[in-house]
Amino acid sequence: MDDYITAHQVSVGTQIEPIQRIKIMSADEWETLVEEWLDTKTDKYLKIEKMGGAGDMGRDVIAYINNPKDHPTNYQWDCYQCKHYSQTLAPSHIWVELGKIIYYSFNKEYPVPNRYYFVAPQGVGTSLSNLLDNPQKLKLSLKKNWENYCENGISNKSIKLSDSLLKYFDNFNFSIFDKQLPKNIVNDHKNHKNHLLRFGGGLPNRRANVNIPPLNQESNLRYINQLTKAYNSDSSKHIEKAVSIIGSKYENHFQRSRKSFYSAEELRLFTRDNLPVEVYSKFKDDIFDSVINIAEENFDNNGFSKLKSVENQASKTTIESNPIREVCQTIDKKGVCHQLVNEKQLTWVEDE
Structure with a gap:
């Protein structure tokens, strides 16, 4: 071994690249990271709220575009749904999530989001990516899978896709559903004050000169x-x-x-x-x-x-x-x- 070994290397081991580190985070750590990433989007969002857990009605992280207090029934927002699996995201992972957004917005629990993004550390698989790029095909596929995934998966009661809910479903804009690439999340997260805390890598250089006012x-x-x-x-x-x-x-x-x-x-x-x-x-x-x-x-x-x-x-x-x-x-x-x-x-x- 020709490389000089430092005490720091022995103490912390080999540096894990951020794009790999997110894959070994817990689901809760991943949601927190996504929340922090969105905190850097102050030019786009008014505030960020991490929901998660039981009762979130299919909303992990909410990014408010305007104030829901000022617009309680029609505020604008984007939804970021965090899915933490050991493999890339597949259609079977997301049917019930789509069903929740449709069902709860139908019941006016919240307005339809402007955009709904899936965020997964392993990324989105080819099959799901193709569906998200084709809203009409996504709609038909969800309708086909509603009985198996959504009818008894949205809440503790059976929710059949029929009558007024079916009409709402058919008119729903499926183009709001999309994905975010994990590499973009990691790269943008560099602008957050907790980036080094999450990923390490050392502090950047300080400014060489100090500005002293008159x-x-x-x-x-x-x-x-x-x-x-x-x-x-x-x-x-x-x-x-x-x-x-x-x-x-x-x-x-x-x-x-x-x-x-x-x-x-x-x-x-x-x-x-x-x-x-x-x-x-x-x-x-x-x-x-x-x-x-x-x-x-x-x-x-x-x-x-x-x-x-x-x-x-x-x-x-x-x-x-x-x-x-x-x-x-x-x-x-x-x-x-x-x-x-x-x-x-x-x-x-x-x-x-």
Whole structure:
């Protein structure tokens, strides 16, 4: 074996491609993944609701196009029916699902969806795919199979395809039924914050440069005011405003502090876009727990000494289990201190 073996490889094993991983998910995990995938379609849907289980009347995941509260009898929606089998989806797997949509919309339990999609990790087999591409043939096939699959499969009572239900069936628009390719679902899911949580693969690269706004846009931020007070507690010459720090002996530290604050802000946004929101909150809590004892020590009213001691401790903090440890830098740890000041969890000099 010529390849170098890393500790990470031994720990997690060979990476499983997402398109293969979805095949070993449980049915509930698959429904959750579909719900998350649809959560990325904010330009198309107002809200997503996962139903599933008994009483869902044939609706696993509902994608609302408009608000059902505003249109209780004729709201627009798409249905995503999750079918998790060990093989590709076949016609026999879906007859009862089609029957449910027809029966419950006939009884006005809900309006007919604009589109009804089958979503299956193994995909749709050739026979079913051909039927979905031919609405008239799909209708005739369902009618032929109604007695065997739907008559006693929709609910706990027998539902015969006759009289007014048959008329409704014959007029039903079967072109609403379609399928979604699993590869498209996996690819689109990359835009969801839980994608790495579901599939792994490592975080993307962070931005190389941090954008720092002009100082006049920061004048009301608490961390800037606290920096000014910290310098005043150390200086024999009073600094009236933050802009006066420029040109003073504190300028270099001031600019480093601003850069670290915005580096931490960039990391916060980076984490928000790639991981669950609580990941960054936990990182910030770890920094707080590491520095708070030092922050509570007596520095003889010298806020600048306190600030530097806290920053030094933050930079030494080991991030052990948090997934952002691979992209976190020392500057981010110091920047969190200023975020904590902004949120009034840390203070360099007590506010008057």
